[in-house]
Amino acid sequence: xxxxxxxxxxxxxxxxxxxxxxxxxxxxxxxxxxxxxxxxxxxxxxxxxxxxxxxxxxxxxxxxxxxxxxxxxxxxxxxxxxxxxxxxxxxxxxxxxxxxxxxxxxxxxxxxxxxxxxxxxxxxxxxxxxxxxxxxxxxxxxxxxxxxxxxxxxxxxxxxxxxxxxxxxxxxxxxxxxxxxxxxxxxxxxxxxxxxxxxxxxxxxxxxxxxxxxxxxxxxxxxxxxxxxxxxxxxxxxxxxxxxxxxxxxxxxxxxxxxxxxxxxxxxxxxxxxxxxxxxxxxxxxxxxxxxxxxxxxxxxxxxxxxxxxxxxxxxxxxxxxxxxxxxxxxxxxxxxxxxxxxxxxxxxxxxxxxxxxxxxxxxxxxxxxxxxxxxxxxxxxxxxxxxxxxxxxxxxxxx
Numbered sequence: 481x482x483x484x485x486x487x488x489x490x491x492x493x494x495x496x497x498x499x500x501x502x503x504x505x506x507x508x509x510x511x512x513x514x515x516x517x518x519x520x521x522x523x524x525x526x527x528x529x530x531x532x533x534x535x536x537x538x539x540x541x542x543x544x545x546x547x548x549x550x551x552x553x554x555x556x557x558x559x560x561x562x563x564x565x566x567x568x569x570x571x572x573x574x575x576x577x578x579x580x581x582x583x584x585x586x587x588x589x590x591x592x593x594x595x596x597x598x599x600x601x602x603x604x605x606x607x608x609x610x611x612x613x614x615x616x617x618x619x620x621x622x623x624x625x626x627x628x629x630x631x632x633x634x635x636x637x638x639x640x641x642x643x644x645x646x647x648x649x650x651x652x653x654x655x656x657x658x659x660x661x662x663x664x665x666x667x668x669x670x671x672x673x674x675x676x677x678x679x680x681x682x683x684x685x686x687x688x689x690x691x692x693x694x695x696x697x698x699x700x701x702x703x704x705x706x707x708x709x710x711x712x713x714x715x716x717x718x719x720x721x722x723x724x725x726x727x728x729x730x731x732x733x734x735x736x737x738x739x740x741x742x743x744x745x746x747x748x749x750x751x752x753x754x755x756x757x758x759x760x761x762x763x764x765x766x767x768x769x770x771x772x773x774x775x776x777x778x779x780x781x782x783x784x785x786x787x788x789x790x791x792x793x794x795x796x797x798x799x800x801x802x803x804x805x806x807x808x809x810x811x812x813x814x815x816x817x818x819x820x821x822x823x824x825x826x827x828x829x830x831x832x833x834x835x836x837x838x839x840x841x842x843x844x845x846x847x848x849x850x851x852x853x854x855x856x857x858x859x860x861x862x863x864x865x866x867x868x869x870x871x872x873x874x875x876x877x878x879x880x
Contacts, residue, residue, distance in 0.1 A: 509572075510565035511596075516558045517584070524558025533583040534564055536572065540579055540593055547572060632874060666871070720860055722849040724842075751834035753778050760822045761796065764813035767803075770827065778829035780806040787828040794821030832856075 513534075517525050529552050536547040549568040553560045564570065564580075572578070579593040625633045636644035647655035657665030709716030730742040755774045759766050770786075780786050788801045788809055796819035803810040809827075813819050833852035837845065853861055 509570045514561050535581040537579045750838045751831045752828045753831050758824045764818040769808040779835045784830040784835050789826045792823045796821040
């Protein structure tokens with residue numbers, strides 16, 4: 481008697497059984513398969529037990545058997561159900577197309593072979609509703625997730641001391657985020673950094689950069705950049721608020737021979753803004769007007785007077801500064817001289833909102849910085865509050 485295999489639309493249902501502790505390469509991988517066994521004239525076979533041999537290939541015809549199993553299957557009204565891999569685990573990576581061949585008894589393999597559908601390829605991901613212990617996922621192709629919901633596509637919660645979400649890469653990005661209208665990667669934390677990135681490439685000496693959470697921007701590295709930014713048209717790294725560094729703050733520039741060197745920022749006990757200019761005495765005196773744009777960034781009053789330093793660049797009796805105001809100052813020659821000498825000058829003024837800060841503690845600096853943000857950058861404060869509210873709502877939703 482010749483048999484052939486007919487199948488329904490719901491021919492494959494994947495069952496993946498995972499023990500309490502998932503160990504990659506040791507997970508029992510099985511496929512639940514249902515089919516209808518008929519005679520050559522289309523009528524179902526007589527009820528009973530039949531010997532069915534199952535084989536998996538990577539080609540539709542001929543080829544080498546990659547996995548095989550024979551089972552004695554109960555057939556009722558032509559319908560049978562089997563769990564492939566129940567006696568011989570299917571130890572295949574499922575990273576390519578597979579075909580199932582079936583042989584009834586001692587007959588020839590039925591044709592055509594059955595092309596496994598995508599549900600069977602869930603074996604490659606080995607995903608279950610709940611996993612405990614260590615989970616390792618080997619993905620031969622990129623895993624792409626998309627959603628039209630406002631909820632996060634991927635969220636990680638760890639109630640112990642480990643990572644919520646962790647990414648590692650040999651040569652690319654461990655975690656990469658991009659957004660057309662918001663933050664690509666955002667982290668929040670009540671006790672430490674929200675997002676941490678580590679680069680262990682030898683040339684970069686284990687750079688560590690952390691963003692968000694307890695610190696606005698925080699970077700730590702034993703020998704190189706803690707936080708690194710690159711841009712050809714905008715700010716590589718932009719800080720809105722106070723910027724602090726326990727080390728030096730420097731600019732890297734190239735010499736004529738291409739060698740890079742560092743030039744360092746001047747440190748002061750108080751918060752000053754500085755401007756420079758040139759002037760020329762006319763019959764021994766001249767009035768210098770300060771840049772009106774510069775004046776919008778500083779405070780000049782009786783409690784916070786302007787400081788002026790003049791360097792003569794011509795011959796005269798010497799000069800002094802007088803009539804200092806919130807708009808400018810006068811330079812006059814000593815002893816009533818009437819020279820027409822040139823000079824350069826430097827003015828130093830207190831930065832607006834930080835007029836009274838002097839070697840402040842972190843707490844004192846935080847108070848002044850908050851005042852500056854609320855006064856000068858209310859739109860940023862409001863936008864950040866919206867973000868924080870969204871994050872808080874998201875965290876509440878994740879916990880529930």
